[in-house]
Amino acid sequence: MERKTILTSDNSKTLLIPELNETYHSTKGAMVEALYVFIQEGLFKVDKKAIKIFEMGFGTGLNALVTFNATIQKEISVDYHSIEKYPLSVDLIEELDHLNSLGYEKWQKEYHTMLSSPWNESIEIHPNFKLQKLEGDLLSYQIAATYDLIFFDAFGPKIQAKLWSEEVCQKMYDCLEKNGLLVTYCAQGQFKRNLKSVGFEVESLPGPPGKREMTRAYKK
Ligand SMILES: C[S@@+](CC[C@H](N)C(=O)[O-])C[C@H]1O[C@@H](n2cnc3c(N)ncnc32)[C@H](O)[C@@H]1O
Numbered sequence: 001m002e003r004k005t006i007l008t009s010d011n012s013k014t015l016l017i018p019e020l021n022e023t024y025h026s027t028k029g030a031m032v033e034a035l036y037v038f039i040q041e042g043l044f045k046v047d048k049k050a051i052k053i054f055e056m057g058f059g060t061g062l063n064a065l066v067t068f069n070a071t072i073q074k075e076i077s078v079d080y081h082s083i084e085k086y087p088l089s090v091d092l093i094e095e096l097d098h099l100n101s102l103g104y105e106k107w108q109k110e111y112h113t114m115l116s117s118p119w120n121e122s123i124e125i126h127p128n129f130k131l132q133k134l135e136g137d138l139l140s141y142q143i144a145a146t147y148d149l150i151f152f153d154a155f156g157p158k159i160q161a162k163l164w165s166e167e168v169c170q171k172m173y174d175c176l177e178k179n180g181l182l183v184t185y186c187a188q189g190q191f192k193r194n195l196k197s198v199g200f201e202v203e204s205l206p207g208p209p210g211k212r213e214m215t216r217a218y219k220k
Pocket residue numbers: 023024025056057058059060061062063064083084085086087136137138139153154155160163
């Protein structure tokens with residue numbers, strides 16, 4: 001499938017899949033969305049020093065990169081697992097120049113390692129940050145570990161309805177630790193009902209620029 005680089009409103013870039021008219025991040029600001037939804041309203045709400053994260057959709061590694069930076073800043077440690085069905089080439093991702101948009105030029109070596117490291121192996125990017133990219137399809141993948149935090153960053157429900165189903169919500173619930181949380185940019189009513197029906201406590205928060213709401217769900 002063709003992917004085109006586009007500029008978003010905060011001057012960071014993302015990828016567009018013209019065939020689906022779907023982007024990897026918000027066109028109203030890719031970088032701002034990642035920092036707000038996944039870091040401010042996700043990572044920073046976990047009251048632990050050692051945090052295990054599961055990400056649905058490694059994509060361009062933007063969420064992994066902003067999490068890495070926050071890990072170093074906050075002097076915490078993170079074990080980051082991220083599943084991806086359609087890995088992108090390192091060259092294509094590096095064209096997006098996330099490092100420059102974020103002012104993270106100092107992480108060039110680390111980010112390159114994140115992108116080019118082998119799949120399905122745990123790699124130490126830094127003594128405080130381990131990354132395991134899992135090549136697979138979330139729908140059939142047997143999740144072996146448990147997590148404190150889930151970054152649910154699939155393409156939207158209009159494009160991939162199955163990934164927002166009750167069945168997948170159950171899978172996410174089952175792999176979360178007690179008091180764990182799930183964050184996503186999506187605020188679709190049906191998705192929130194699916195989360196509630198498997199036992200999550202669901203909170204709607206103000207969304208990133210251009211989106212009225214986002215969702216955070218807790219495992220009681
Ligand atoms: C919104 S993008 C993720 C953006 C990414 N988190 C980032 O920081 O760049 C959604 C991702 O989910 C992946 N994906 C789609 N269907 C999938 C599936 N069934 N299992 C795993 N990954 C899938 C896509 O290839 C895409 O990379």
